[in-house]
Amino acid sequence: ETPWCSPIKVKHGYANCRTPQGEYYKNVLGTRCDIRCQKGYELHGPQQLICQSSKRWSGKVLCKQKRCPTLSMPTNGGFKCVDGAYFGSRCEYYCSPGYQLKGDRIVTCMDNKVWSGRPASCVDTEPPRIQCPSVKEKTAEPNKLTARVFWDTPEGRDTADGILTDVILKGLPPGSHFPEGDHKIQYTVYDRAENKGTCKFLVKVRVRRCVKLNAPDNGYIKCSGDGNNYGATCEFSCIGGYELQGSPARVCQYNLGWSGVEPTCAPMNINVNVRTAAALLDQFYEKRRLLIISTPTAANFFYRMQLGMLQPAQCGLDLRHVTVVELVGVFPAQIGRIGVKLLPPSLALQLRLLLRIPHYNFNIVVMDKHGMDKERYPFPATPAELFALIDNFPLRKEEMKLQAEIGQSCP
Incomplete structure (x- = not known):
């Protein structure tokens, strides 16, 4: 029963020994010891040692701490560990700014030499x-x-x-x-x-806007732009037989008010008591076209025929801004007439002289709004001929467009 081998000491482990005959000392000759390691440690050496006659145990044993495989470094991140990759070590993953961790933030090295949790990665989930x-x-x-x-x-x-x-x-x-x-x-x-x-x-x-303007009664309006935006200009004109009173054009101003004064279309008032033919014609400038019918006598066949043709065409004449001037007779017994207004004999004579109209023959003179002599006829002209001529005047094109827009036409 004498101790034979040195007592067994297993660091981080223990020995379970059995003697041959149940002796008190667990290191007598022939003693067999089973070696076990603590949790987290693994045995290096034989699992059983025998006390030999040489007073030595049959082998050497060592309990080594278990180790997990080295963790891989996540892209755009890293990890910190408490005790490297050994058993029980806790490692914590982290990500660079702008990246978020996917997987388990903390992993532990377990007894089976495997890390707990899912492998971590750093992903960019933050929107720019x-x-x-x-x-x-x-x-x-x-x-x-x-x-x-x-x-x-x-x-x-x-x-x-x-x-x-x-x-x-x-x-x-x-x-x-x-x-x-x-x-x-x-x-x-x-x-x-x-x-x-x-x-x-x-x-x-x-867009700064003024109140929308309307056309005056018996007149037209034509505006630039949108019609009421800041800087837009609205121009006004009157239908045949009317003349404009007030501002011919108004501008929408920054203060959202219109320049000028509101225009109206008043029936045209012709002054026949002027001293010269030129002063009479000036009243029609840019307002009316003139159809001057000159005849030596009121009984002239061509004259009567012409009046007969024009009577049913009055709407067409008004539509085209035409004023009819009649010069009847020869000096000194001559008179002039515009509608119901009679011209003094001297004014009628001046008109014939100014426009070089023959005294003793039937004649028609067509004048445009600028006082230009556009056409002459030595015999009666049909309304269709006259209208075709006038409709080709430059100003007339714009009038026709305006009249079409407001639906002004003759039956």
């Missing part, structure tokens, strides 16, 4: 940042219905690697001419992980 300008407000300039608006293109910033793949604009680009109203502008930016960042702002274009 982009800041748009504030609302852009612009008022259209005079005579314009659009405004040109500029801004600095916003730059996106990625919180992860700083690299952006695309910036997409939805809406008109800076420097464009924007029509009146609100326009939504949107910028979208993508990073390499296809995360999306957006920003929006409004472009507000205003």
Whole structure:
């Protein structure tokens, strides 16, 4: 029963020994010891030792701490461990700014030499940042219905690697001419992980506007632009037989009021008591066309025939702003007539002399609104002939367009 081998000491483990005959000492000759390691340690050497006659145990044993495989470093991140890769060690993953952790943040080296939890990775889930300008407000300039608006293109910033793949604009680009109203502008930016960042702002274009003007009774209105935008000009004219009183043109001003005074169309009043034929013709300048019918006698066949043709065509004459002037008889027994107004004999004579109209023959003279002698006829002219001639005058084209717009025509 004498101790034979040295007592067994297993660091981080223990020995379970059995003696041959149940002796007290567990290191007598022939003693067999089963070696076990603590949790987290693994045995290096034989699982059983025998106390030999040489006073030595049959082998050497060592309980070594278990070790997990080295963790792989996540891209755009890293980890910190309490005790390396040994059993029980806790490792905590972290990610670079702009990246988020996917998987378990903390892993532990377990007894089976495997790390707990899922392997971690760092992913870019944060959208890039982009800041748009504030609302852009612009008022259209005079005579314009659009405004040109500029801004600095916003730059996106990625919180992860700083690299952006695309910036997409939805809406008109800076420097464009924007029509009146609100326009939504949107910028979208993508990073390499296809995360999306957006920003929006409004472009507000205003057109200063006056109250809409209407055509005067028995007249026309023609406006530039939109008809009532700042800087727009409205021009007024009257139908045949009427003359304009007030402003012939008005402009929409910055204060949203119209320049000038409101125009009206008053029946034309011809003054026959003027001293010269030129003064009489001046009253029709730019207002009326003249159809001057000259005859040596009231009984002249051509004269009677001409009046007969013109009577049913009065609407067509009015539509074309034509005033009929009759010069009847020869000096000293001659008279002139405009509608129901009689011209003094001296004025009728002056008119024939001024326009070089023969006294002893039937004659028709057609004059335009500028007092130009456009055509002469030595015999009666049909209304169709006269109207075809007048409808080709330059000013007449614009009149026809205005009359068509307001539906003015003859039956």
